[in-house]
Amino acid sequence: MKQFISFVRKEFYHVLRDRRTLLILFGMPIAQILLFGFALTNEVKDSEILVVDYAKDNASQQILTHIGASRYFKISKAALTQKEIMSTFQAGKIKAVVVIPVNFNEDLLHSNKAQIQLIADATDINTANMIINYLSAIILEYQNQINENLEIPYQIIPETRFLYNPQLKGAPGFVPGVMALVLMLVSVMMTAISIVREKETGTMEILLVSPFKPVLVIFAKAFPYLILSLINVTAILLLSVFVLDLPVKGSVPLLFAESTLFIITCLALGIFISIKTDSQQFAMLISLMGMLLPTMMFSGFLFPIENMPLPLQIISNMVPSKWYYIIVKSIMIKGLGFSSLWKETLILLGMTLFLLAISLKNFKIRLQ
Template sequence: MKQFIAFVRKEFYHVLRDKRTLLILFGMPIAQILIFGFALSNEVKDSQILVVDYARDDASRHIIDRVEASRYFEVCKEAMSHKDILSTFQEGKIKAVLVFPADFNNDLLHNNKAKVQVITDATDINTANMITNYLTAIITDYQNDVNENLSIPYQIIPETRMLYNPQLKGAHGFVPGVMALVLMLVSVMMTAISIVKEKETGTMEILLVSPFKPILVIFAKAFPYLILSLINVSAILFLSVFALELPVKGSLVLLFAESTLFIITCLSLGIFISIKTNSQQIAMLISLMGMLLPTMMFSGFLFPIENMPYPLQVVSNIIPSKWFYIIVKSIMIKGLGIAALWKETVILIGMTMFLLIISLKSFKIRLE
């Protein structure tokens, strides 16, 4: 045990003296959580919108005021012709146009119905749909306020409720995904590179012939990255709570325990890659390309797995980050406990055991 602690201490010194390693370990997670949390949000905020008000009555003005008061839109200007609409769309300055026909208020009061036109730039389909939904919700709220004292027979008004994320904030989806992405990349890549580096420099031969057991050499080199990855988890959670306003609704102890399990899974994968490769470049390439794309494509982080073809849905089950992404979302956002997450936990444990077993069987005491 004293030898193991001494070796781990040596590895910590080695990591802390390398500025590039520290930048990858701590700079990349902080940068990614800030970029994904702020810049790459899927929310629609401050979208430029054009208003064409042919009515210029109280009803249209009240709706325009509500649109301006919303944090989702910014009325850049008002136009009075369809020619202005087309030219403004072509300039790319606006995302949508709200058109009020003449006699809008008169039709609303006397005919009990009035039409309003919403024109969006559908080159970005998702943004166009979200803008349409937001504008429809604002107009519907105004209609309900006007008709709150009226009873219309056979009218069915759907009442919607967004559980866990009523404000539709993008951080609720991005933070768990960034945690899975960062821990996967850092743990796998740094572990694989650090062990392969010993092979390239020739120091692995010295370590293998030392009194220290060879397999403990591998574990001692991976242990510092377990501790440093847990520090990364703490930094991500700190930023998510205080910068992105995403509190942890579930057990913090359970979240750290599950994160530790996922980190060990990633370290096991990094050990396996290091055993199978003899070059830092190859180890880095496999770690980056082999882990980055599957984590982003098959974890449910960016694309819903249910929308994929069935063969790809099957492939996603062997990606550890998929199960960790489900765990983090369930704990942080839904506030669930281990009773609801035992299946995902068992799957990660099984993956860890499988990777460790094949790594130990593939590990050669004698270097070729």
């Protein structure tokens, strides 16, 4: 145990004395959380929506036909209660719900006015706004169509409701993504470079022939980056709460536990990269290009995964940051507990064990 602590202390000393390393560890997360939180926007093309038709009359069927004819939506129909609708939103299966009330057609005929409720998941504000705008435009088009030959026009009023983010702030959509991006890059890159640096300087040979077990040498070099990444998580959450006014609605201990699991997944990936590379430049290239693009493209952070072709959707399932992004968004924004996130947690745990297994299998106690 004393030897393990000695190696951990040595790695901490190296990190704290290197200004460039400190800049990457702490400067990049703070800069990204501020820039992404205030400046970045995006757009979507289509989304999965649910239609709850309580009326089941001629007018409601015509509106549903118009919505179904749009290329922007994938529609599923169900007769759900309000409680069941909320459970469906919490499960993350849909982006919006169109609720057509009872006697919709009769209200139009007798009072020339009827309402339709539009409910959107505003954890992704851009997606929610686009969905509401598209649905409102379709309803308005139907309204204009039926009013062509009427002296007293019908009026259909969409009642809009945004769940989880009623103020329509941009930060809830980006803070979870920035957390996934920062932790993935920092944990993978710093771990890979740290171990490869020992190879380049020749000190890895000394460490491997020491009384300390070689596998524990690798874990000891990765351990400081676990602690430093958790400090990054703390800094991001503090910025979210006090700067971006984005409180954590769910369990903070659960969020830290899930973050720890994700960090360990990234550290295992960094260890595997370090085992397969022999230069810091190559390790950095793989870490940056191999992790940055998949995290930004396939995590759902910047681009909705449901808009991608099926092969790319399948590939996205192999990106750890996708599952962590779902977990963070569910805890921070929706306030969900472990019972709703056990599947994503199990997937991350499986990825971690797999990466550790192949890393240990490929690890050689002799460098040559």
